[in-house]
Amino acid sequence: MNSPAVMDRAPATPLSGAPASRETPDARVAADPDCRVNALPPSALFERYESSRFLYPAKRARLAPYRALILDNWRRARRAGELLMAEISHEEPGGGWASVSGWRSTHGGWQSQHLVSSGTLAGGRAVMTTALAMRADRGTDLAQQNWFSPSNRFAALVFGTVADSLGPAAATVLPGDYLMVPLTLAHALGGPGSGPGPVTELDGGACPELAAFAARCRGEVFVRAESLDLGDLGLDEVDRLYRLVGLRRYRRIFVHHDRAGRIQAAALATRGPLGFNFSFLENRCDLLVDPALDPPAARAAVGALLAAVAPVYADFEPARIPVASETPMDRLLPAGAEPVRPYSRALWLGSSGQDFARHIDGLYERRRQGRGGAPAVAATTPRRSA
Numbered sequence: 001m002n003s004p005a006v007m008d009r010a011p012a013t014p015l016s017g018a019p020a021s022r023e024t025p026d027a028r029v030a031a032d033p034d035c036r037v038n039a040l041p042p043s044a045l046f047e048r049y050e051s052s053r054f055l056y057p058a059k060r061a062r063l064a065p066y067r068a069l070i071l072d073n074w075r076r077a078r079r080a081g082e083l084l085m086a087e088i089s090h091e092e093p094g095g096g097w098a099s100v101s102g103w104r105s106t107h108g109g110w111q112s113q114h115l116v117s118s119g120t121l122a123g124g125r126a127v128m129t130t131a132l133a134m135r136a137d138r139g140t141d142l143a144q145q146n147w148f149s150p151s152n153r154f155a156a157l158v159f160g161t162v163a164d165s166l167g168p169a170a171a172t173v174l175p176g177d178y179l180m181v182p183l184t185l186a187h188a189l190g191g192p193g194s195g196p197g198p199v200t201e202l203d204g205g206a207c208p209e210l211a212a213f214a215a216r217c218r219g220e221v222f223v224r225a226e227s228l229d230l231g232d233l234g235l236d237e238v239d240r241l242y243r244l245v246g247l248r249r250y251r252r253i254f255v256h257h258d259r260a261g262r263i264q265a266a267a268l269a270t271r272g273p274l275g276f277n278f279s280f281l282e283n284r285c286d287l288l289v290d291p292a293l294d295p296p297a298a299r300a301a302v303g304a305l306l307a308a309v310a311p312v313y314a315d316f317e318p319a320r321i322p323v324a325s326e327t328p329m330d331r332l333l334p335a336g337a338e339p340v341r342p343y344s345r346a347l348w349l350g351s352s353g354q355d356f357a358r359h360i361d362g363l364y365e366r367r368r369q370g371r372g373g374a375p376a377v378a379a380t381t382p383r384r385s386a
Contacts, residue, residue, distance in 0.1 A: 029357035031133045032126040035090045037082060042074035045087060048097060052118040059278060066317055070275030076245040077103065077273065083241060085276070087114075088134070090126040098123030100131050103276050104249075106227035107238055108142030108350065110135065113277055113386055115146075115155075125364040128158075129357045136353030143225035145347040147281060147386035150175065158360060159346035165359040171348035172221040177329045178279070180320040180338040183310055189334075190307025199308045202253045204234030210255065213263045217288045218326065225347045226268065226286070235270075247273045249282075254308045256301040265289045265301035269309040271316075279340060279386055280322045285309055287325035295331060302332045343386065 040048065046067075049055040055063070063070065077085040087101040096119015102112045112131065117124035135141050148155035162171045202210065211228045223229050232238075235251045242249040251270040255263045265288060272282035287305065289298050306321065313321050320338070323329065324345075329337065348356055 029129045029133050029354060029361050031130045031137070032090065035088050035126055035130040037086050037088055037134075038078055039089050040087070042071050042078065045074075045099070046071065048099065049114070049116065052097070052116050054114065054116045055278070063275065063278060066274055069317070073247060073273035073275055076247050077276070079245045080241070084245070084247075086131075088127045088131050090123045090130075092119045092123050094119065096120055096123050098127045100127045102131065102135075102144070103282070104238065104241070105145070105270075105272075105282075106142075106225070106235060107230060107232065108140060109225050109227060110141055110144045111277070111281070112144055112146040113281075121364055121368055125361065128360050129364075132353050132357035132360065135350065136357065139350075141350030141353065142227070143221065143347060143349050144353070145225055145345055147277075147279075147343045147345050149341055149386070150344045151342075156344070158363060160344060162346045162348055162356060162359065166348055166352045166355050168219075168221075170221070170352040170355070171346070172219050174218055174222065174326055174345045174347070176324055176326040176343060176345065178281075178284075178322070178324050178340045178343045179329055179333075180318070180340060181306060181323050181333065182336060182338070183313060183319050183321065185334070185336040186306040186310040186313075186321055188307075189303035190310075199254050199256050199304050201308070202233055202255065204232065204236065204253075206231040207233060207253075209263060210253065210266060213255075213266060213290075214288055217291065221347050221349060224349065242273070249273070252309070252312050254305055256305055263290075264293060264297065265305055267305040267309050269312045269321075271312065274317055277386065279343075280318065281324075281386065283313075283316060284322045284324045285313075287323055287327065287329075289325065289327045289332075291327075298327065299332050302327075302329075 046055070050060065074085070083104070085101065085103040087099060089097065089099040091097055098117040098119060100112065100115045102110045105111045115124070115128065135144065146159050148159050150156055150160065160173055163173050211223050214226070214228050215223050233251065233253055235249060239248060239250045249272045251268060254267045254269070256265040258264050268286040268288070270284060274280065274283065276282040287302060289302065293301065306323070309321065324343070
């Protein structure tokens with residue numbers, strides 16, 4: 001699909017005109033009027049990522065072969081305003097800077113990411129609470145999620161405690177592995193002994209059996225965040241939005257059955273614009289494996305599923321399948337898979353956005369007053385999330 005000329009600069013959107021609250025003023029966290037949406041063109045934003053060390057040398061080297069394409073994808077997304085992607089930034093008078101971004105992952109699901117703060121606590125607090133308050137005020141999100149390294153103390157405190165703060169009905173935190181499976185390895189996994197049951201690709205419509213299986217593996221919040229309870233598993237409606245600016249966002253789902261026809265494992269292979277996330281999470285393949293499966297059966301199911309999804313990634317530039325799973329993958333795959341890092345995924349329902357904003361605001365306030373909360377981090381040290 002040919003797209004019109006893409007500009008590198010989009011108008012900054014001030015937040016002082018946020019919708020009026022229907023709650024009492026002290027019950028809500030308001031958007032910070034000093035924050036701006038999409039104020040920096042992607043090229044300038046990427047330079048900020050590098051100077052703040054968010055894009056550290058090893059990650060910058062991994063992205064280097066695709067940098068031009070990634071920048072182009074961000075520029076195209078910006079042409080849709082805040083429909084597909086929003087980056088919220090805050091400039092401090094002393095030169096500090098903070099930013100957080102997000103992009104549409106499913107029908108009503110957004111992925112929050114790239115939290116960077118190179119100034120005081122005030123900047124990080126402003127962009128985080130503003131992002132949550134802004135989306136809560138619009139009332140259109142079904143769920144949001146953020147991926148973080150459990151070894152990052154700051155991110156683990158902020159996002160790793162979301163279920164404790166909001167309750168299990170509104171939020172969950174899912175630990176897991178994230179790795180790259182070379183396409184050559186994935187194709188080889190589909191040989192003899194790849195499983196006793198067949199692999200089937202779902203047609204993209206509603207599948208209550210898949211939703212129930214996913215809820216059993218990862219909970220109801222995950223099901224809603226990934227829109228597995230809706231009638232558009234292939235994300236056709238989302239893809240239409242991305243196509244407006246010459247991009248794509250779609251999903252193909254494969255399931256592995258036992259001999260009785262019950263789902264044992266599933267692969268949610270999602271494709272999107274390369275580099276929306278710098279770990280390529282926009283193109284991840286989520287593997288769901290029945291926790292009751294014994295290791296040999298789990299290995300067989302995972303091998304069969306990865307062989308089935310390999311063609312979905314045939315045109316993926318890194319020539320690998322980005323695989324995310326709660327199941328420890330070192331026991332399920334032969335040598336050749338490339339570990340990226342352990343990731344935890346925090347998910348929360350859109351209806352609890354204001355509660356989460358208050359949770360974060362409280363953490364920063366306690367830290368500001370020296371009463372614990374966010375760990376002590378030097379003001380010049382960038383804070384990062386995936």
